[in-house]
Amino acid sequence: MTLPRIEATEIPTYRPRALKALARRIARTITRYPYFTVVSGFDTVANEEEIKALAGMLGTLGGGAKQTQPPLSFTRVTVNPEAVRRTRKATAYSRTHLPISPHTDSSYLPEPHDLVAFQCVVADTGGGENAMVAVTDVLSCLDHGDIKRLRQPVFPFSRGYFPVLEGEGAETTIRYYRTQIDQAVLDGASLSEDDRALLGRLDDVLAHRAQAFTFKLEEGEAVFFANQKVLHARTGFTADSNRTLFRVRHTVDLKRAAAGGLKSWLSGLRAKPDTAPVRRDPVHDLRDQVAESPDDPLLVRRLSTILASRGAFSEAAVWNQKALALAPTAYDNLVLKSCLRWEEGDREGAQEALRQLAEHHPFEFPRRADPAGPNILRVRGMKNVKYQLRTKARGFEPSLEGGHFSVSNFLRDRRYNVWLHNIYDTPAEWPGDRPAPDLVLNTIACADRMTDSLKALSKFLAAWPGVPVINHPDKVLQTTREQNCRRLGAIDGVVFPKTERVHWDGGDTGSMVSAITERGFSYPLVLRPVETHTGVEVALAADAEAVKSYFGEARAGRDYYFIQYHDLSDERGFFRKSRTFCIDGQFHPVASLVHNDWNVHSGDRYSVMVDSEELQASEQAYLKDFEGWLGPDNVARLEEVRKLIGLDFFGIDFCKLDDGRLFIFECNAAMRHNYDHAGAFPYTEPYLDRVSDAFDAMLTARTGPVAHEWMKLSQRAARF
Ligand SMILES: [Fe+2]
Secondary structure (H helix, E strand, C coil): CCCCEEECCCCCCCCHHHHHHHHHHHHHHHCCCCCEEEEECCCCCCCCHHHHHHHHHHHHHCCCCCCCCCCCEEEEEECCHHHHHHCCCHHHHHHCCCCEEEECCCCCCCCCCCEEEEEEEECCCCCCCEEEEEHHHHHHHCCHHHHHHHCCCCEEECCEEECCEECCHHHCEECCCHHHHHHHHHCCCCCCHHHHHHHHHHHHHHHHHCCCCEECCCCCEEEEEECCCEEEEECCCCCCCCCEEEEEEECCCHHHHHCCCHHHHHHHHHCCCCCCCCCCCHHHHHHHHHHHCCCCHHHHHHHHHHHHHCCCHHHHHHHHHHHHHHCCCCHHHHHHHHHHHHHHCCHHHHHHHHHHHHHHCCEECCCCCCCCCCEEEEEEECCCCEEEEEEECCEEEEEEECCECCCCCCCCHHHCEEEEEEECCCCCCCCCCCCCCCEEEECECCCCCCHHHHHHHHHHHCCCCCCCEECCHHHHHHHCHHHHHHHHHCCCCEECCCEEEEEECCCCCHHHHHHHHHCCCCCCEEEEECCCCCCCCCEEECCHHHHHHHHHHCCCCEEEEEEECCCCCCCCCCEEEEEEEEECCEEEEEEEEEECCCCCCHHHHHCCHHHCHHHHHHHHHHHHCHHHHHCHHHHHHHHHHHHHHCCCEEEEEEEECCCCCEEEEEEECCCCCCCCCCCCCHHHHHHHHHHHHHHHHHHHHHCHHHHHHHHHHHHHHHHC
């Protein structure tokens, strides 16, 4: 069979009807055997808008039932051995030069993406060939028994057990990624000997069938495929290759996208390239304008921002520098500078840009304020945090990371005038022509990481003794792990693991082994840098050798924690971690997670909980009757914790010990309130809503009678 191909002369990004016709043609092709097509006509000058526009259009055509699905994900794939060393994830393989056997992208998701596309930006001269294997060919080469077994949800992927084959007859879909299954087994997932042998047979079929559809993408070509109908593979290439691909993944109802009627097909035909108005890429126009007025800071700023949003980081850095030369204190350019320096690996440069940001822009006020709305001063710390470029709906955008709690589900901005305060390590001067705010909302949450910004904020707030503050910095400062260990551990019936802070200067790793013994820790123990809250760089060290190897690789010149490990697994080897938020003095249950590893995070819901009704029922019991689940003694203990911590918003991660006591893992404000898993675990949603509502009620209560009057007015207005 010949390779399915669609030869386009260009990708009509700015002509919606022509774009729609092309997208529909792609959808028609990839919903039929062999479920992929090569598409030519892409701009080889690395313009990522084209593939995004095409995939986006497929999403629009296939909208409807799946319209609430997440936006498309875009990645620029280059060889990056560093990233691979940092993570063991199977997905990191796409960043290597090694061959990858036939697989499904995002195979670990409850539902893998429907559409995946790769655009070749820089081809490799050596290898990097693609191969595709359609589900139909897999079915025709396996016997009935094997197919039946592959339909069972017994194959471990990184976030749960799934069947390899789903659906019946022509509707059969496939999900497979051998590397990921092997990694899951290494991490403790189960896979029987028979199933392992079955996967061996499947691998043989794939290796054989992969020879049928092999091709190499040229620059300016892309391959689009139905990710659940066809597996894709690629050969290896040289390690120092500058091979670059754009990858797009999207949730699209492909059948629906393919099913346009005659009318839409005709209208697609009618959209002729020469007659339709052609809009140029705004970057081209901007470049022309900048060439004409090279000293216009606004134009140069726009060019640098748009280049960064498209992932052209090195070019963006050049223009951003020019923009800063014209306007050295421009807000957006300082943020972008910090992001781009971080991208280059220049931590100091990234930090210095944030220091300048706080120096030149300590306060930001919205241009249009509601005179009746309460004024909230939202505080962010700039020291020891990072701004990174993250892919969002409109390309790469700066995102502040670390040290804070997120207000995205807490602050219903429209009701308030939100003023922003960026603080580094010295208190800023409040502008004399402004009244004090009605409320200060301190979102700086990590006492270990944000010490200097918190201290500076404390000094700053001394001038406003009458203004209410949510999470006063003095109280946040007392929630380091070390102080929590001392203060919370002293409560009768509460166990807080022994925690001590040590400095690692990069010398002899044996000194850390001695420190462990001298300070009375025993093996195994947990090692982690003081400033991280996620699982990054956290290790469970079983013996002195493990400690040496941890510090052998750890970044020197910063502080680390020794934390005494307690084995809290049950007879099945499961670990439980429950979370509650405390908002304005009231506890609200958030989650009760069970995982087969000691270090439990919210994403681990997809390992054992996702398939277990029993474990989900136990979480529901926790959410439904929080106090009953805790028992009166533990309710009283949490009350003690609340009084000691004294914050308006904070969270507690804990579990109940067999003897009934309370074991606390963490207790601080650096916990994110989110709905990330409410889709897969819908019973959690009402409880998450209560958390959002409680925070909102706290803001309303603290912003005083003005707010109440204003609320009443707006509610009355809404009725008419
Ligand atoms: Fe892939």
